[in-house]
Amino acid sequence: MSEHxxxxxxxxxxxxxxxxxxxxxxxxxxxPTPAATLPLLIALAEGGADLIELGVPFSDPVxxxxxxxxxxxxxxxxxxxxxxxLEAVRAFRAAGFETPLILFGYLNPFLAYGVERLVDDAAAAxxxxxxxxxxxxxxGASWRAAASARGLHTILLVSPTTSAERxxxxxxxxxxxxxxxALKGVTGSQVADFDTVGQxxxxxxxxxxxxxxxxxxxxxxxxxxxxxxxxxxxxxxxxLVEAVEAEGEGATETVRRVVSGxxxxxxxx
Amino acid sequence: xxxxxxxxSWPDAAGRYGEFGGRYxxxxxxxxxxxxxxxxxxxxxxxxxxEEVRRYLREHVGRPTxxxxxxxxxxxxxxxxxxxxxEDLCHTGAHKINNTLGQCLLARRMGKRRIIAETGAxxxxxxxxxxxxxxxxxxxxxxxRLDCERQAINVLRMKVLGAEVVxxxxxxxxxxxxxxxxxxxxxxxxxxxxxxxxxxxGPHPYxxxxxxxxxVIGEEARAQCLERFGRLPEQVVACVGGGSNAIxxxxxxxxxxxxxxxxxxxxxHGIASLQHAATISAGSVGVLHGSRSYVxxxxxxxxxxxxxxxxxxxxxGVGPEHAWLASTGRASYVSVDDEEALEAFHLVARTExxxxxxxxxxxxxxxxxxxxxxxxxxxxLVGSSGRGDKDLNTIAARMEREA
Numbered sequence: 001m002s003e004h005x006x007x008x009x010x011x012x013x014x015x016x017x018x019x020x021x022x023x024x025x026x027x028x029x030x031x032p033t034p035a036a037t038l039p040l041l042i043a044l045a046e047g048g049a050d051l052i053e054l055g056v057p058f059s060d061p062v063x064x065x066x067x068x069x070x071x072x073x074x075x076x077x078x079x080x081x082x083x084x085x086l087e088a089v090r091a092f093r094a095a096g097f098e099t100p101l102i103l104f105g106y107l108n109p110f111l112a113y114g115v116e117r118l119v120d121d122a123a124a125a126x127x128x129x130x131x132x133x134x135x136x137x138x139x140g141a142s143w144r145a146a147a148s149a150r151g152l153h154t155i156l157l158v159s160p161t162t163s164a165e166r167x168x169x170x171x172x173x174x175x176x177x178x179x180x181x182a183l184k185g186v187t188g189s190q191v192a193d194f195d196t197v198g199q200x201x202x203x204x205x206x207x208x209x210x211x212x213x214x215x216x217x218x219x220x221x222x223x224x225x226x227x228x229x230x231x232x233x234x235x236x237x238x239x240l241v242e243a244v245e246a247e248g249e250g251a252t253e254t255v256r257r258v259v260s261g262x263x264x265x266x267x268x269x
Numbered sequence: 270x271x272x273x274x275x276x277x278s279w280p281d282a283a284g285r286y287g288e289f290g291g292r293y294x295x296x297x298x299x300x301x302x303x304x305x306x307x308x309x310x311x312x313x314x315x316x317x318x319x320e321e322v323r324r325y326l327r328e329h330v331g332r333p334t335x336x337x338x339x340x341x342x343x344x345x346x347x348x349x350x351x352x353x354x355x356e357d358l359c360h361t362g363a364h365k366i367n368n369t370l371g372q373c374l375l376a377r378r379m380g381k382r383r384i385i386a387e388t389g390a391x392x393x394x395x396x397x398x399x400x401x402x403x404x405x406x407x408x409x410x411x412x413x414r415l416d417c418e419r420q421a422i423n424v425l426r427m428k429v430l431g432a433e434v435v436x437x438x439x440x441x442x443x444x445x446x447x448x449x450x451x452x453x454x455x456x457x458x459x460x461x462x463x464x465x466x467x468x469x470x471g472p473h474p475y476x477x478x479x480x481x482x483x484x485v486i487g488e489e490a491r492a493q494c495l496e497r498f499g500r501l502p503e504q505v506v507a508c509v510g511g512g513s514n515a516i517x518x519x520x521x522x523x524x525x526x527x528x529x530x531x532x533x534x535x536x537x538h539g540i541a542s543l544q545h546a547a548t549i550s551a552g553s554v555g556v557l558h559g560s561r562s563y564v565x566x567x568x569x570x571x572x573x574x575x576x577x578x579x580x581x582x583x584x585x586g587v588g589p590e591h592a593w594l595a596s597t598g599r600a601s602y603v604s605v606d607d608e609e610a611l612e613a614f615h616l617v618a619r620t621e622x623x624x625x626x627x628x629x630x631x632x633x634x635x636x637x638x639x640x641x642x643x644x645x646x647x648x649x650l651v652g653s654s655g656r657g658d659k660d661l662n663t664i665a666a667r668m669e670r671e672a
Contacts, residue, residue: 059440060446060449062453107293108556108557108564108566108572112569133295134293138292159300161300166300170296184458186456189457
């Protein structure tokens, strides 16, 4: 592990010390065009996002619902690649923004780029970690070692189908934060009851050495607030991607406003 | 352990065949895949379950299927004797039913209440709908919108069998997107739903399960060759899309070092055109649908659409065991383009009176190349994986265009 202090670690320390919860936001890189990504990243940061998940578009996003599938397709049609995604991160850092950022994606585009080359280029661009949707605990040991050698976190997930024993194994290997998936199914689905989700996430938190954030199905400030007392952070994705779908490159103001409202709900917890 | 013994014992505990295979899925699917692996291992250890599978194959599928000496085709080509393993004579018209009956019986043993499946051309969908009807399961089949239009008769067959056909509008609206949608649905309904996967691809344990249920093809064919000819074939030839019929035919022969195994991929408009489905011949190593294998992808790792005149070979991935057999040299993989497959289709119809599936026509086309290069004493065993009634619209359109 390098001496470099990961932006994500400092962020979680800061929000915990001031009775806040972390707002984790997702947008798909290159949606609707590669040029739109930098202004949208800035809107997320200025709106108050504590951590950004930047989706790397993939042709076959099997864990995503229709909203993020369409975002991926728009981005690919506009020529987005892992290369343009890293370029947007470099520009975001060059503009002076220090909001922690992870690349969220599927394994194949990362493998095609080359794992060693990716961790080098990502660290140099100012990325703080990865979430590889289709790389479960058993398959990811060499990936985690490569990322960790550059000071980058690999975010692991626990789902409602994960057994308690398995959740403990994943919790012991957690790095950065542990992502608790609020529901069975894909991103953007409906959550029935946030208290039940929060209690399940609390149980996962007890066995995790990293902070726990909950995502999939969190849409409104009220949703975020309902989960806030159980975990260190909440993830909002499809609701923001919908704004980009509706308004295209002009979505920056809406994104900033929505993020700001969500963050407000996560203060004074 | 010899290479052959090792081959028979794959996959390892991590679901790998050498460097291929594995379980690259979202965490939500890990629990159901682990449950499926346990359920399947338990069923395999239960002689009563295997006897039940054999009984269904005997009484409902019509197994064992026959071995046919293609005398006219052999005489026409003037070389090796061509012998056919007749999976086209299975109930529903192709080998797919071997696997769907096995998986639906497994679903019943595991206490699942609903079946979902993906389908490309509709053959696996029809075979799943058939097994589900027989065993009393509600069944939903995901099928790309484009494939629904191209294979309207199979959509109707599934509906008549009581299945719900769900058209898929995401991505390229073909087989790979149908698999994506079936996986998404499975993730949301894991508690009581069994995903009946149709090919020897996908995450572990599916390649293992599908091979196990399909390996009856090669076991019968090997015994039939020994009984009829007193020896094994020189070459075994089968078409490969995802690879279920080929792995089923090859598996029993893998330890027989003197038997050549040849998988025939769809060359579409030709490898150079980039419109093909020759994943092993012209693809590269990647991860698709939960498995590390060869895939068709661009330089950025985006999965590319496959093309073949035969919808059943039109898939940009391939089963991991084929990738392994290719990488070790135990099997070789060649490609046959649309035109050569069509020529074979017509030749087999006229010489043998068999309307073969366009998928199967690719295997025939390679056998037609091969036979004249071999001595008369040599045996070439061809996996006659399915019948071609479903393809008559495609053939009619071609004949009209050429008339």
